[in-house]
Amino acid sequence: MNEDIKIMMEIYDTYQYDWLGDEFNSPSELTRHHIIKREDGGENGISNYALLTHSSHQFIHYLEENLHHKIILLEGI
Numbered sequence: 001m002n003e004d005i006k007i008m009m010e011i012y013d014t015y016q017y018d019w020l021g022d023e024f025n026s027p028s029e030l031t032r033h034h035i036i037k038r039e040d041g042g043e044n045g046i047s048n049y050a051l052l053t054h055s056s057h058q059f060i061h062y063l064e065e066n067l068h069h070k071i072i073l074l075e076g077i
Contacts, residue, residue, distance in 0.1 A: 001027045001028055001030075002032065004032060004046055004049060005027060005030050005031075005032060005051060006027065007046060008032075008046055008049065008051050009027060009030075009051070011046070012051070014051060018030060018050075018051050018052045018053045018056050019050045019051055019052060019056070020052060020056040020059070020060070022052070022053045022055060022056045024053050029053050029054065030051050030052065030053060031051075031052055031053070031054060031057045032049040032050070032051065032052075033049065033050045033051075033052045033057050033060055034048055034049065035048050035049065035050055036048055
């Protein structure tokens, strides 16, 4: 298990649900997601990570990709 994940689990006292409420059985199911993307100046560090299961992580990336394009289209109206 990644040391950052272990530390974050202790800090946030989360041992059953990720940040989207998805249940997990083992810390090995968790990933780190950058809250502020690296290309947007986000840092690699605990203060910029969200703990997510693999399925939640994929879902967040799906939303970021799809909502981002729709927001850009709406701004042009």
